[in-house]
Amino acid sequence: MTEIRAATVLPARRADITLRTDDGLTLVGEIALPLTRDPVATLLCLHPLPTQGGMMDSHILRKASYRLPALADLAVVRFNTRGAESERGRSEGEFGEAIAERHDVAAAIAWCVAAGLPRVWLLGWSFGTELALMWGNDPAVEGAILLSPPLRRAGDAELDAWAASGKPLLVLVPEFDDYLRPDEARARFARVPKAEVIAGERAKHLWVGEPAVRTVLGEIVRRVNPAAWPLPTEWEDRR
Numbered sequence: 001m002t003e004i005r006a007a008t009v010l011p012a013r014r015a016d017i018t019l020r021t022d023d024g025l026t027l028v029g030e031i032a033l034p035l036t037r038d039p040v041a042t043l044l045c046l047h048p049l050p051t052q053g054g055m056m057d058s059h060i061l062r063k064a065s066y067r068l069p070a071l072a073d074l075a076v077v078r079f080n081t082r083g084a085e086s087e088r089g090r091s092e093g094e095f096g097e098a099i100a101e102r103h104d105v106a107a108a109i110a111w112c113v114a115a116g117l118p119r120v121w122l123l124g125w126s127f128g129t130e131l132a133l134m135w136g137n138d139p140a141v142e143g144a145i146l147l148s149p150p151l152r153r154a155g156d157a158e159l160d161a162w163a164a165s166g167k168p169l170l171v172l173v174p175e176f177d178d179y180l181r182p183d184e185a186r187a188r189f190a191r192v193p194k195a196e197v198i199a200g201e202r203a204k205h206l207w208v209g210e211p212a213v214r215t216v217l218g219e220i221v222r223r224v225n226p227a228a229w230p231l232p233t234e235w236e237d238r239r
Contacts, residue, residue, distance in 0.1 A: 006213070010067050023103045026091070030078050040072075040074065072229075124144060
C-alpha cells in the first residue's frame, strides 16, 4: 500500500478534449475516466479566476482528476475557459468578465451530454462558482459543488433560480476565507432549500495542504457517490 500524497497520480483513462463554443471559440481540456469501469457520475470543473492564474490545472481540480476516477469511479472533465492557459494549452479568446463565459459553460455541458457521460455535477472553485451559479443551471446538470464562493458576480437572483430548479448545491466554505466565511455563507444560501453549507476548518480560500484537499475531495464524493465514501488515504495498484 502506498500513501496518497499531493503529487500522487492514480490510474485512469485520460484524453485531451476540445470544446467549440457557439460564438466560435475553441477551448482545450482533458477528461479522466475510471481505468476499467464506466463512471457512475461526472464532475465538470470550472476553474478560478484566469486573470489571477486560475486554470484547469488549479490544484484542487488537478487532484480531483488524479484521484477520483480511481477512488470513486467518477469522470472528471477539466477545461480552460476563454483566454486561460495551462500545460494543456491556451483556449482561444479573451477573459469575458464571467459574461462571455456563458458560452464556455454551455459548450462544456453540451460536450458531456454528447459524450454520454452520466450524472453531470458542476465543480466550481471561486470564480468558477460564479460561472456555475450564473450559467450552469441547465437541465442536463444534476447539481453543483461550490468551493470558496465569493458571491460577487452571482447573487440572490441566481440563488433564487437554483432554489426554483430544485437542484442541490454543496457549498464548501473555508473558515478563514478572504471573501465569504461560513456564517455569512449560511445566511446567503439559506434561500436555497437544497443548499448544504459545510465549513472547512482552518482552511483558507485556496485550500492549500493535503488535509484541506482531503476534506474537499471527501465531501465531493460523499455527495456524488456516497458508496465510495470515505476515501482511502492509501492505494494498492492491482493492475
